[in-house]
Amino acid sequence: MSRQNDLFKKTVNQLLHNISLNMSLDDIIENDSAIAKQLEVSRSTARKTIEHLISLKVIIKQDSQRIIACLPTEQMYFDLQDVGPPKEEQVEKYFLDAILSGKIKPGDHFSELELARQSGCNTIAVREFLIRFSRFGLIEKEPRSQWQMKTFDRAFVDQLFEVRHLFEMHALSRFMSLDDHNPQWPKLQQLLDDHRTLKKHLATKFQDFSKLDQRFHDLLQAAYPNQFIHQFYEIISFVFHYHYQWDKGDERERNTVAINEHIEIISHMLLKDLMGATVSLERHLSTAKRSLLNTALYTKSSE
Amino acid sequence: MSRQNDLFKKTVNQLLHNISLNMSLDDIIENDSAIAKQLEVSRSTARKTIEHLISLKVIIKQDSQRIIACLPTEQMYFDLQDVGPPKEEQVEKYFLDAILSGKIKPGDHFSELELARQSGCNTIAVREFLIRFSRFGLIEKEPRSQWQMKTFDRAFVDQLFEVRHLFEMHALSRFMSLDDHNPQWPKLQQLLDDHRTLKKHLATKFQDFSKLDQRFHDLLQAAYPNQFIHQFYEIISFVFHYHYQWDKGDERERNTVAINEHIEIISHMLLKDLMGATVSLERHLSTAKRSLLNTALYTKSSE
DNA sequence: TAATTGATTTTTAATAATAAAAAACATATA
DNA sequence: TATATGTTTTTTATTATTAAAAATCAATTA
16 A cells, blocks of 8 residues: 555545635636645646546536536545544654553653554654654663653753753843843733733633743743754753643642742843842742642652 | 665674684584574574574584584675665765765755665665754754755854853853862863873874863763753764864864863862853853854855 | 646655564473 | 473564655647
8 A cells, every 4th residue: 555645635625615615607717837826735736636626527628728517516525534633743642642641651661663553653653753752851762663761750850950940040131131122121011911911810711821931931032042942942841741731730829829920020020120030030940840840759659 | 675684694694703713513502592692683583593504504403402513614604795884874974974075055955865865775764864863953854855954154153152151151160069079079180180191292192182072071061960961062062073074274273272271171170269260161162162153154155 | 938738757655565583482302 | 390492473674666746848829
């Protein structure tokens, strides 16, 4: 068996849909370059699609023009139920589920084949995902397609926060050195307002906090973007996402604390009070670390 | 065609070698588990190897024992000339060569297939290498197996050194906080001595400096190892290696300057003079940055 | 002669196939 | 009955194959 012609099928469905929406009997369809562009595929695929519609008699050729002969019916559409999401995402989803649900525990070994079978993908897709994922430092390759889930231990958290601390403090001091007319300042003010708004509706919308959190950290970095720091933050945010997945219990309290800490930091920043902001950030980081450690330890003991 | 039985051939050669070295006619060979262990292969492979030697009449079976019937001759060995190094390394070597020699220039696009053909590997090996390599931030994946070599520009160097600066200063201050009895101190003293020794023979041995450089930075980190920082240093050392490959011209002067800077830093450290060490390290980092920028710019303009 | 169409070639993505190598199992021998 | 040997099954790594999709080229028409 060779690859599936999903793109072709999807394109056929798309074109049928477009016709039934926008066209009527005897309309002339556009040239195939235009259609290709519209459907965002190559002309070859567009062409094959049109030919398919000709074979379905939806389109007929008349003196070198192609016109609509009959409007699409339900049965003409391909059933794309089984196509599913890209393999890529499929492995990712399965794998993250597996570690989040504890199916794969820290220290465990697992094989590519195993994962491929369980996630319904081929081993290559799995392996490429794992190689990409390995940069997070949570898994390690071993000989013969074996991998090991590294232990998520105290040392890992310590190291993670050591770097995070360095980066955030650095980002803070750089931000504070921006001159008064820099457009980042009004953005920071806006962010503070948004924090206050959310704080009022925290009872119901406490889950919206993660977006604010993201915005805050992005804004801090935005003044002097750095790809290496950015890369590190991907790890951070994965690890947090990874851990708090389990532990939805005290999410609300956690967010309440964090939102107040953010407000404190931002307020100091807006007052150009570097010292105060530093102290607040320091506190914020240690809260975050403590909270992560709690979750991590809780998880470990519940195995 | 399916995979090559290189391991089998290699094992045959190994066993033939072992026999001609250690055994003589009519000796009894060990059981196959032992041989497998010796040759570091599975018993299946060991078995197949022994059977092959039986078919070559080097070994014959005699009442459930296997004895040496004749000693190996040259012709029995497999020719492993064409086996070559693992595909993995092959791609790596080719790819690094290509970027070092300027065949692939910053900003260039290249395809997996192209690289596979040129390096004599399959596309999968290539792709996996590229995925792994991409964590250095020097290449980026694009749709349809295309990749782009990112431009090695001023911004890249700035970002690299921004992080390096943070990490080295941090490492320095942590190191300085070690108590007097910590075993790292004598190591540092030793390193200083080695620097001084090398300095005397710098005229001839200036290339040995890179080892000292490595040792110095490793020692700084060793006090508090951190996998994220370590990961970053892999990028750093790759980038340096990558760039100085071109520019062997002033290697000697560069190393002379660097060795003096190291000596200065270490001396301050041993005197527990954090301030002095910091200043020296600051200078060392800016020399390194300037030097890298020179090389990078020189390269760019010579395209 | 510019734009469209038709045909061909190249490249890419995926599975299938095959053999190597490892592991598991069963048998035999001391 | 423990250990070594022989056999079978499973897993892994690599190439071949196939079709999708893109890109290129050639021809045709307006």
